[in-house]
Amino acid sequence: MMSEDLYAGKVVLVTGSRRGVGKAIAEHFLKNGADKVIGFARGAGSIDHPNYHHFEVDVGDTESVIMSFAALKQVTDSIQIVVNNAAVLTSQYSMIMPPAAAQAMVNVNLLGPFLVSREAAKMMRKRKWGRIINIGSMAASLEPIGDSMYAACKAGLSTLANVMAKEFASMNVTCNTLGINAIESDMLAQLPRDKIDAIIAGLPVPRMSKEDDILNVIDFFAAERSSQITAQTVFLGGVN
Amino acid sequence: MIESKDVLEIILRALQNLNDELPDDEKFEAGPTTPLFGPNATLDSLALVSVIVDVEGDVSTALGRSISLTDDRAMSQEISPFDDVQTLLNYIMTLVNESP
Numbered sequence: 001m002m003s004e005d006l007y008a009g010k011v012v013l014v015t016g017s018r019r020g021v022g023k024a025i026a027e028h029f030l031k032n033g034a035d036k037v038i039g040f041a042r043g044a045g046s047i048d049h050p051n052y053h054h055f056e057v058d059v060g061d062t063e064s065v066i067m068s069f070a071a072l073k074q075v076t077d078s079i080q081i082v083v084n085n086a087a088v089l090t091s092q093y094s095m096i097m098p099p100a101a102a103q104a105m106v107n108v109n110l111l112g113p114f115l116v117s118r119e120a121a122k123m124m125r126k127r128k129w130g131r132i133i134n135i136g137s138m139a140a141s142l143e144p145i146g147d148s149m150y151a152a153c154k155a156g157l158s159t160l161a162n163v164m165a166k167e168f169a170s171m172n173v174t175c176n177t178l179g180i181n182a183i184e185s186d187m188l189a190q191l192p193r194d195k196i197d198a199i200i201a202g203l204p205v206p207r208m209s210k211e212d213d214i215l216n217v218i219d220f221f222a223a224e225r226s227s228q229i230t231a232q233t234v235f236l237g238g239v240n
Numbered sequence: 241m242i243e244s245k246d247v248l249e250i251i252l253r254a255l256q257n258l259n260d261e262l263p264d265d266e267k268f269e270a271g272p273t274t275p276l277f278g279p280n281a282t283l284d285s286l287a288l289v290s291v292i293v294d295v296e297g298d299v300s301t302a303l304g305r306s307i308s309l310t311d312d313r314a315m316s317q318e319i320s321p322f323d324d325v326q327t328l329l330n331y332i333m334t335l336v337n338e339s340p
Contacts (some may be wrong), residue, residue: 070306122293123292125294167286170286200286
C-alpha cells in the first residue's frame with residue numbers, strides 16, 4: 001500500500017496524458033498526492049481532477065512546446081518530475097515506410113522529449129531538484145522488423161537521457177529511461193497480435209506488462225532516495 | 241519596458257547566484273566587465289549555460305514577452321553576446337528595444 005501523500009509538494013508533467021499509459025501515470029501521481037499534474041497531449045484532456053491541468057500540445061512541434069511552457073507558468077513556477085511518455089508508432093517495412101510517418105516518429109518520440117526536458121530543466125534548476133523519466137520501449141533492444149524508426153527513436157531516447165544526466169547532475173536532476181514491453185493500449189492494437197504474442201513468448205518473463213509494472217519503476221526513478229540513479233535504462237520483462 | 245540598469249541587475253544577480261554555489265576558492269568578482277566566455281573567463285561552459293538560462297528567464301518575465309539568447313541569431317553575432325557582461329547587456333537591450 002502506498003502513501004497517499006507520496007508526491008505531496010511535487011508538480012509533475014506527463015506527456016501523452018490523454019489515454020493509455022500516460023493517462024495511468026498521470027492518475028497515479030494524482031492519487032498519490034501530487035500538488036499538480038500537468039498533462040500535455042494533442043487532444044482535449046480526459047482526466048477530471050482539481051489538481052490536473054491539461055494543455056493541448058504537439059510535443060513534436062517546437063513552437064507548440066515553447067508556447068505551452070509559457071502558458072503553464074500561469075499555473076506553476078516549478079516542475080519537479082517529468083514523464084516523457086507521448087509517442088507515435090507506425091510499424092512498416094523500411095522500404096515502404098511513408099517518410100511523413102517516419103518524420104512524425106522522430107518529432108514526437110525524440111525531438112518532443114528533448115524539447116520538454118529542455119524547458120522543464122530550466123524550471124527544475126531553480127529548486128535544484130528534478131526527475132526526468134523517459135518512457136522507452138523493448139523495441140530499442142529487440143529491434144523488431146518493421147520498427148526501424150520507432151526502435152531507433154526509443155534507443156535514442158536512452159542516449160538523450162544519458163547525456164542530459166551528465167548535463168543536469170549538478171542541478172540534482174536525474175534522467176532515466178523505462179523500457180516498457182507490450183501493454184494493452186491503442187498503440188498495441190495497431191500491431192499484428194501474432195507478432196506481439198511471439199515476441200512476448202520469447203521474453204524471460206513471458207507476459208505483457210501491467211500498469212503496476214510500469215508505475216513501480218516510475219516510483220523508483222522518482223523517489224527521493226534515487227538521487228544516485230541516473231543515466232539508467234530499465235527494461236521490463238527481462239529484456240536487456 | 242525595462243531599462244538597461246534593470247537588465248544589468250538581472251545579469252549580476254544570475255552571476256551572484258552562481259557565485260553562491262561555488263566553493264570559496266572558485267568564487268569570482270561579478271561586475272560589468274566580468275568575462276563570460278573565452279580564455280579570460282572564469283566560468284566553465286555549464287556555468288555559462290546556467291547564467292544564460294537564468295537571465296533569459298528573468299528578462300522575459302520582466303519584459304512580459306519571451307526573448308531568446310540561444311537562437312541562431314545570438315550565435316551568429318559578429319561580437320559574441322557572451323564575451324562579457326557588457327556585451328550580453330548590449331545584446332539583450334537590442335532585443336528589448338525591438339518591436340514584439
